[in-house]
Amino acid sequence: xxxxxxxxxxxxxEKRQSVAFWCNPIxxxxxxxxxxxxxxxxxxxxxxxxNNGVVDDSQLPKDRFSAERLKGVxxxxxxxxxxxxxxxxxxxxxxSLRRSRNEQFFGPGTRLTVL
Amino acid sequence: AQxxxxxxxxxxxxxxxxxxxxxxxxxxxxxxxxxxxxYPNRGLQFLLKYITGxxxxxxxxxxxxxxxxxxxxxxxxxxxxxxxxxxxxxxxxRVSGGYQKVTFGIGTKLQVIP
Numbered sequence: 154x155x156x157x158x159x160x161x162x163x164x165x166x167e168k169r170q171s172v173a174f175w176c177n178p179i180x181x182x183x184x185x186x187x188x189x190x191x192x193x194x195x196x197x198x199x200x201x202x203x204n205n206g207v208v209d210d211s212q213l214p215k216d217r218f219s220a221e222r223l224k225g226v227x228x229x230x231x232x233x234x235x236x237x238x239x240x241x242x243x244x245x246x247x248x249s250l251r252r253s254r255n256e257q258f259f260g261p262g263t264r265l266t267v268l
Numbered sequence: 269a270q271x272x273x274x275x276x277x278x279x280x281x282x283x284x285x286x287x288x289x290x291x292x293x294x295x296x297x298x299x300x301x302x303x304x305x306x307y308p309n310r311g312l313q314f315l316l317k318y319i320t321g322x323x324x325x326x327x328x329x330x331x332x333x334x335x336x337x338x339x340x341x342x343x344x345x346x347x348x349x350x351x352x353x354x355x356x357x358x359x360x361x362r363v364s365g366g367y368q369k370v371t372f373g374i375g376t377k378l379q380v381i382p
Contacts, residue, residue: 157311184367195272195358195372196312208367244311256302257370259311 155179157260159245165266171233174263178227178247184208186257187220187230188244196244202228232265240267270295272359272373280379281349289344289376291359298364301342303333306356306375315357318342319364329353349380 158177166172178185183204188196199218201209204225213220217236222228232239242264246257271294281287293299300319304312316327318335326332333344342359359373 193374195360195374197372198369201367201369203367209369211369246312256304256314256317257312259304259313261309261311 157245157247157258159243159260159263161263162261163264163266165268166235167268168237169234171231172235172265173229173231174243174245174265176228176230176245176260178245179258182247182249182258183225184248185222185228186244186246186248187228188246190242190244190262192241199230235265235267237267240265270361270363270369270371272361272371274357274359274373274376276376278377278379280381282381283351284348287346287349287353287378287380289357289359289378291342291344291373292340293342293359293361294340295361295363300362300364301333301335302360302362302370303327303331303342303344304358304360304372306358308355312358315344349378351380351382354378354380 160175185202187199189199190196199213200220202222205222220230242262244262245260248255248257273292302317303315306312315331316325318325323335331346335342356375356377358375360370362368362370
């Protein structure tokens with residue numbers, strides 16, 4: 154089966170600019186996650202979707218970050234405006250609803266550099 | 269609040285020797301525990317999980333982990349290390365039931381020396 158797809162793989166922007174990331178989960182996976190992984194740290198959950206509804210966005214900086222999952226399939230994460238501290242790898246993951254205790258499948262990530 | 273501690277930033281082991289990567293956790297309720305591996309410039313890959321049942325769980329690439337409830341630990345082990353095992357390893361925990369958030373540790377870099 155195809156894995157989790159993410160684009161772009163790399164992005165360099167200047168602070169105060171906007172950026173968007175795209176994720177296409179594994180077919181049939183109802184749960185989709187966005188993580189932020191800062192260098193030297195573990196992934197931090199930003200937002201978790203169940204189908205097209207938000208389950209957890211407690212760690213999403215809502216003044217600048219937004220995410221949507223229209224139609225319960227692919228998802229976009231947006232940062233507007235970006236700050237220097239947003240430089241990180243943004244990971245998308247998905248898991249199956251039917252096996253809710255299951256592992257997550259991760260995409261390759263988008264490396265964001267904010268100058 | 270739930271948390272994961274990986275006390276070692278880096279573990280060095282000679283090829284062919286047994287390896288252990290340590291993980292302890294804190295959670296209110298019954299834990300689900302996971303190990304993931306991350307190779308350079310790649311996303312995380314699932315290795316193994318503990319949900320319930322036998323405390324010793326076996327996973328991919330010959331790795332295993334032992335759940336110890338009294339010590340709140342879930343150490344990753346392998347009897348004989350390979351150079352190709354060199355990577356970043358993450359322990360993760362979530363509470364059982366519902367759509368619970370997974371919390372990751374900061375990772376441990378494993379270096380297998382030829």
